Amino acid sequence: MASVTTIIDADDAASPSAIVESPDADRLERRRRELLDRHWTMLAVSLLVIMLSMTLRLNPSGSVGASWLPVSSLPPLCGSRALFGVECPGCGLTRSFVALGHGNWRESLRLHRVGWLLAAAVVLQIPYRMYSLWELNRRVPDRAWPAWCGNFLIAAMIANWVVKMLF
Numbered sequence: 705m706a707s708v709t710t711i712i713d714a715d716d717a718a719s720p721s722a723i724v725e726s727p728d729a730d731r732l733e734r735r736r737r738e739l740l741d742r743h744w745t746m747l748a749v750s751l752l753v754i755m756l757s758m759t760l761r762l763n764p765s766g767s768v769g770a771s772w773l774p775v776s777s778l779p780p781l782c783g784s785r786a787l788f789g790v791e792c793p794g795c796g797l798t799r800s801f802v803a804l805g806h807g808n809w810r811e812s813l814r815l816h817r818v819g820w821l822l823a824a825a826v827v828l829q830i831p832y833r834m835y836s837l838w839e840l841n842r843r844v845p846d847r848a849w850p851a852w853c854g855n856f857l858i859a860a861m862i863a864n865w866v867v868k869m870l871f
Contacts, residue, residue, distance in 0.1 A: 753826050768799055
């Protein structure tokens, strides 16, 4: 990508010393590289989550396992439940995603009421990240709505957790 330059004086434009690198250009290029890294990482993670949701399975005991693993089930992933015996707002999401990955909507809702919403957010990451990577070749966007969406999903998980704890 070509760097942005600023001409100091129109009369001195012909001299090479009159052209200097703009500090904003360096900042913009750093931001572009950060966004590229973030978008590629999130795209890879989203694809991995979708793939695992379809290849893992729910065992009759309620744990998650896979036929291609040497163990019959994965260890529990929730540190809050393991250490304190209390479910966290994300408890049941892995099992909910796995149930959705196999088309079992009822089981998914039973395991985590907001799992479908987070699963939709993961699936929508693919077109969003691909578009964002394409867009970064043209300009560095400045968006606030992705943070709002993330905050909404976190609030939905916490609200679901509070309702689950109260009732």
